[in-house]
Amino acid sequence: MIMEEWNGSSSTKLSKTAVLTVSSSSFSLQRYDSRFNEVSRRILEAFVPEGFPTSVTPDYAPFQIWDSLQGLSTYIRTMLSTQALLSAIGVGEKSATVIGATFQWFLRDFTGMLGGILFTFYQGSNLDSNAKMWRLVADLMNDLGMLMDLVSPLFPSAFIFIVCLGSISRSFTGVASGATRAALTQHFSLQNNAADISAKEGSQETVATMAGMVLGMLLAHITMGQPLIIWFSFLSLTVFHMYANYKAVCCLSLTTLNKQRCSILLQHFMKSGQVLSPQQVSKLEHILPVWASSWYSKTSKLTHKKIHLGDGPLCCARFLLQGSEILADGEGRSCQYCTA
Incomplete structure (x- = not known):
């Protein structure tokens, strides 16, 4: 009889750690992982979520x-x-x-x-x-x-x-x-x-x-x-x-939209016709309140422009920006901000 020990979870790649072979006269145990690696892995499991890093976002x-x-x-x-x-x-x-x-x-x-x-x-x-x-x-x-x-x-x-x-x-x-x-x-x-x-x-x-x-x-x-x-x-x-x-x-690249991230997304879309990824938006996002307020004053004019959306990649997104509601429905295309 042969028994194998595997380490991992459903979300990560499994790795063989040991094989136990049992016969009528003897048995043998073969380890594929060193004692140090096993201890370090156990310690790491106490501080990171199960399935790390694939069970969490890259940031x-x-x-x-x-x-x-x-x-x-x-x-x-x-x-x-x-x-x-x-x-x-x-x-x-x-x-x-x-x-x-x-x-x-x-x-x-x-x-x-x-x-x-x-x-x-x-x-x-x-x-x-x-x-x-x-x-x-x-x-x-x-x-x-x-x-x-x-x-x-x-x-x-x-x-x-x-x-x-x-x-x-x-x-x-x-x-x-x-x-x-x-x-x-x-x-x-x-x-x-x-x-x-x-x-x-x-x-x-x-x-x-x-x-x-x-x-x-x-x-x-x-x-x-x-x-x-x-x-x-x-x-x-x-x-x-x-x-x-x-x-x-x-380091954070949030996938939800607030006023500032929505404004960045729409401004770039109107200029280039392309939708920025959450990582790209996070690099343009201002964090400090003073910077954000001054940035809003410069981009508030966007809400007074007429925007036609329908065939673009902004799928199933409903944006609420300073009281103006913009509804965009894509045709079979998806974006990284859609949670539906």
């Missing part, structure tokens, strides 16, 4: 790499800002009271919760359509919140006001980051594996958190009592954090 891997790097820098800076915040509250000082520190911490958390509710009320419906922009804005607000914590010991008279502003800023981060992460998870999913992608993303974030905490504790210990080095380290990590976030967002 999943580069996005997760940059996202993990920015997360690492965030947790390192968290140790520095938390150290400054605790010293401002009075930890380690005999004059500090427990009830005073508790009240300050409560007021900080309370304002953050209130800010999160208000932000959700005003921008909740806009987060998924502009996921790339809000993902970047969320991390910028997180940087501002950490900066407030680090600044708070320098202004004792305005301590409560500063830490409350920082808490409100971070509450925006929590809402925007969570909402955009859900939208991006759906984008990455190619085989109805959004839950698996979300779980593995949690494992990746946990590793980044643990590594960041260890490095942050080491950095906090080295820089203790040296404010110039603390500020230099914090600002350097903040610059890297924003760069990593920008690179992560630029």
Whole structure:
């Protein structure tokens, strides 16, 4: 009797890993994979979705790499800002009271919760359509919140006001980051594996958190009592954090249409008669809110032009652009934006 062991899933190429041969007098086991490769494969399975890389979109891997790097820098800076915040509250000082520190911490958390509710009320419906922009804005607000914590010991008279502003800023981060992460998870999913992608993303974030905490504790210990080095380290990590976030967002090639991507698509179609791919549109898309608003003002004239669609490759797409609805039905041709 011969038994074979294969590794893989229905979405990936199967590979033979072992063959067990059993006879009446003996049996033999032949492995086709080394012990090191088997262990590394098992470890990898804990951090990437099943069937990777074919079970996710091509932009999943580069996005997760940059996202993990920015997360690492965030947790390192968290140790520095938390150290400054605790010293401002009075930890380690005999004059500090427990009830005073508790009240300050409560007021900080309370304002953050209130800010999160208000932000959700005003921008909740806009987060998924502009996921790339809000993902970047969320991390910028997180940087501002950490900066407030680090600044708070320098202004004792305005301590409560500063830490409350920082808490409100971070509450925006929590809402925007969570909402955009859900939208991006759906984008990455190619085989109805959004839950698996979300779980593995949690494992990746946990590793980044643990590594960041260890490095942050080491950095906090080295820089203790040296404010110039603390500020230099914090600002350097903040610059890297924003760069990593920008690179992560630029890696995304979303296949859904919002106002800006729709405008880019229509503008190029009217000029050349060709439909850009999601990758090409993502390269032309502006991410920062200021850039986007100025770009909209330049392209708003497109909605006042008469557009005839019917035989072009824009199949089954219904675009809603600044109140003007454009319906395009192709004849047997398909595009990368059609989900029907």
